[in-house]
Amino acid sequence: MKGVAVQVEVKDPPVAAREAELATLIESFNGAVAHLTATHEQLQGEVSRLKGELAGARSQLHRARELAALGEMAAGIAHEVRNPLGSIRLYAEALAQDLRDRPQERGVAERIVRCVSHLNAVVGDVLAFSREMVLEPEQQDAHELCEAAQELCAASAEGAEVTLRVPRSASQCFVVCDRGYVLQALGNVIRNACEAAGEAPGERIVEVRVVERPLRRADGSACDAVAFVVCDTGAGVSEAVRERMFNPFFTTRKAGTGLGLAIVHRIVDAHGGAVSIHNRADAEGGGAVVACDFPQAGPKAPTNVVGLGTVEARLAQDAQAQSVGGAAA
Known part of the structure; x- marks a missing residue:
């Protein structure tokens, strides 16, 4: 076929x-x-x-x-x-x-x-x-903490012939923190500021303010924070010194132990906060600004940290x- x-x-x-x-x-x-x-x-x-x-x-x-x-x-x-x-x-x-x-x-x-x-x-x-x-964190009045720190540092300010100012805002501001440790940290920062202002010519002023602002934690998370900002009219801080200021035993003073700001760093870090330092941009004579930011809601969990005692x-x-x-x- x-x-x-x-x-x-x-x-x-x-x-x-x-x-x-x-x-x-x-x-x-x-x-x-x-x-x-x-x-x-x-x-x-x-x-x-x-x-x-x-x-x-x-x-x-x-x-x-x-x-x-x-x-x-x-x-x-x-x-x-x-x-x-x-x-x-x-x-x-x-x-x-x-x-x-x-x-x-x-x-x-x-x-x-x-x-x-x-x-x-x-x-x-x-x-x-x-x-x-x-x-042992508890809710604290941030302005009252500043006033208590002012009282603790009154003798240091007087000895350095420095005017210590703590302006109080009309609005209330609260933070969850360990009162004793925060006062210790503020006291160390304020006394350092008084020493710096006392060595500078001209007007000698240290001012402590409370500022509410956002904070980014070390782990990248964000939270509301209360910052205790200490400003002085001293000579300011060089970049080289600023990088080492919170290292244990580092000091630029003859009689210093080099542990005051290291202790501040430990306290703030234990609360989950942050410490920063820069020179004043609004002062002709210079001066430094140290800010200790504490999470407003307190540490994430109860903290035992090797580093300090009450x-x-x-x-x-x-x-x-x-x-x-x-x-x-």
């Missing part, structure tokens, strides 16, 4: 239909490219964020190791140095009393007492910085050390 050839005519689709199909394909392709680009940018942002968090975690780990080493050293200092210092002070005070009729020799004994007091302050700062800190505990331990020194004498 012979085959039958069948001819099939294939007609090309209309040009318009092909163009529409091509346009649909191009649109789908462009959409896929845009989606991939957005996903890529999102992933890049996430990688950058994670890198930042990793760098922050490494920094915190390094600081924690430093604190652990400092804690071990502080325990040795408390045992080997604090008690003998108490004995030396008592002997020097007794000697000064015995020499009350001999002014020149008595002056030497009184200098010994002052030097021992300075060494005690150094040891006390080391212990305060290395001791475990347990926060003010009351520190005073009790200091008194106990002195009494032990007296017994040894």
Whole structure:
């Protein structure tokens, strides 16, 4: 049987239909490219964020190791140095009393007492910085905290011949924090500001203000915060000094221990806040501005931090050390 050839005519689709199909394909392709680009940018942002968090975690780990080493050293200092210092002070005070009729020799004994007091302050700062800190946050009136800090620092301001101002806003402002620690931090910052303003020529003023503003935490989350802003009319702070100001034992003062601002940093950090410092842009004579931002709602969770002890505990331990020194004498 012979085959039958069948001819099939294939007609090309209309040009318009092909163009529409091509346009649909191009649109789908462009959409896929845009989606991939957005996903890529999102992933890049996430990688950058994670890198930042990793760098922050490494920094915190390094600081924690430093604190652990400092804690071990502080325990040795408390045992080997604090008690003998108490004995030396008592002997020097007794000697000064015995020499009350001999002014020149008595002056030497009184200098010994002052030097021992300075060494005690150094040891006390080391212990305060290395001791475990347990926060007990409660709602506090931010303006009242400033006024309490002003009262604590009145003698320092008077000694430096500085006017200490604490303007109070008409509106109330509350923050959840550990009152004792916040007062300790504010006191350290205010006393530093008084020293800086007292060394500068011209008007000597330190002002403490309360500012409500947003805060971005170290983990990237945002929250409402209360900032305690301390401004002075001192000489300001250089960039090189600013980078090291919160490092333990760094100081530009002859009689400083270098732990005051390090303690401030530990307290604010334990509350989940942030500390910043810059020079005043509105003052012809310069001056520095230190801001301690505390989350308004308080720390995210109860915090035990190796680094500090309560003010009351520190005073009790200091008194106990002195009494032990007296017994040894």
